[in-house]
Amino acid sequence: MRADPITGRRWWVIGASAGLGRAIALELAAGGASVIASARNARALEALAREVPAIAPLPMDVTSDASVRAACDEVGAPYGIIYAAGAYAPMSARNWLPGQAETMAEVNFVGALRVLSHVLPEQVAAREGRVVLIGSLAGFRGLPGAIGYGASKAALMHLAENLRADLGGTGVRAQIINPGFIRTRLTAKNTFAMPQIMEPDAAAGRVLAAIRKGRFATSFPAPFAWIFTIGRHLPLALFQAMFGRAPGFRDGAGNPPDKDPAP
Numbered sequence: 001m002r003a004d005p006i007t008g009r010r011w012w013v014i015g016a017s018a019g020l021g022r023a024i025a026l027e028l029a030a031g032g033a034s035v036i037a038s039a040r041n042a043r044a045l046e047a048l049a050r051e052v053p054a055i056a057p058l059p060m061d062v063t064s065d066a067s068v069r070a071a072c073d074e075v076g077a078p079y080g081i082i083y084a085a086g087a088y089a090p091m092s093a094r095n096w097l098p099g100q101a102e103t104m105a106e107v108n109f110v111g112a113l114r115v116l117s118h119v120l121p122e123q124v125a126a127r128e129g130r131v132v133l134i135g136s137l138a139g140f141r142g143l144p145g146a147i148g149y150g151a152s153k154a155a156l157m158h159l160a161e162n163l164r165a166d167l168g169g170t171g172v173r174a175q176i177i178n179p180g181f182i183r184t185r186l187t188a189k190n191t192f193a194m195p196q197i198m199e200p201d202a203a204a205g206r207v208l209a210a211i212r213k214g215r216f217a218t219s220f221p222a223p224f225a226w227i228f229t230i231g232r233h234l235p236l237a238l239f240q241a242m243f244g245r246a247p248g249f250r251d252g253a254g255n256p257p258d259k260d261p262a263p
């Protein structure tokens with residue numbers, strides 16, 4: 001029988017002070033894992049650790065090389081790592097806010113590179129492990145009002161494919177998990193309707209189920225996720241027209257995307 005990837009294993013959750021990452025840390029601990037919980041907010045992490053003794057706080061800022069290096073030195077070779085750090089600001093190309101796109105790219109994507117550059121060699125040397133990247137349905141194709149965020153999630157999805165290609169035979173498995181809307185402080189910034197929005201604990205349950213299944217890519221919830229997985233193969237003009245018509249997907253300024261976007 002295949003060993004459970006969670007019970008008795010050491011997992012590192014990055015982005016564990018709030019929202020989805022916090023819920024994942026709790027689910028992992030409930031599943032019998034020992035969990036290292038990282039994010040910038042040390043007090044939130046300590047409160048989480050007080051609640052659940054199997055969780056150990058380790059503050060880290062993924063945008064800082066020094067902070068990431070120090071934390072990685074402390075963690076060594078975790079069995080599993082879940083990269084759930086995230087930054088999001090709804091932003092249209094028509095209303096570009098200086099610095100926001102850079103922050104989203106740094107936190108959502110570059111931070112993952114920083115962490116993996118230290119952790120992955122340790123996992124490969126240990127000849128076992130999991131790397132789980134939290135992407136988003138917003139990473140599949142260009143959506144209105146997603147400057148910076150969409151590209152950072154697309155980059156994460158591409159990185160996961162690179163990892164899959166390179167890690168065959170090493171004992172380390174890469175997974176990308178693309179959730180739809182989850183009720184967190186991140187989506188509290190959205191003023192539009194969010195179809196099939198999930199609570200963080202329900203979404204964390206889906207993440208753990210995906211880890212146990214071990215499939216490379218998982219997107220949820222259905223049927224909302226199907227629009228993106230199938231939509232990937234539609235002509236771009238048709239895909240974007242669908243979202244231009246949906247009131248939920250107007251850009252930050254309330255505009256639908258251009259009818260005939262520039263090539």
Ligand SMILES: NC(=O)c1ccc[n+]([C@@H]2O[C@H](COP(=O)([O-])OP(=O)(O)OC[C@H]3O[C@@H](n4cnc5c(N)ncnc54)[C@H](OP(=O)(O)O)[C@@H]3O)[C@@H](O)[C@H]2O)c1
Pocket residue numbers: 014015016017018019020021022038039040041042044060061062063083084085086087088107108134135136137178179180181182183184185186187
């Ligand atoms: N909510 C959704 O609808 C949704 C949908 C699809 C995917 N996702 C993804 O799910 C993940 C979690 O998002 P969420 O919705 O749970 O948002 P959230 O509640 O805002 O949580 C984001 C987490 O990232 C951490 N973080 C932010 N900047 C960081 C930094 N510089 N260094 C270290 N940690 C940092 C935050 O902690 P500190 O502030 O303490 O640092 C927090 O723990 C993100 O990758 C997000 O893109 C969310």
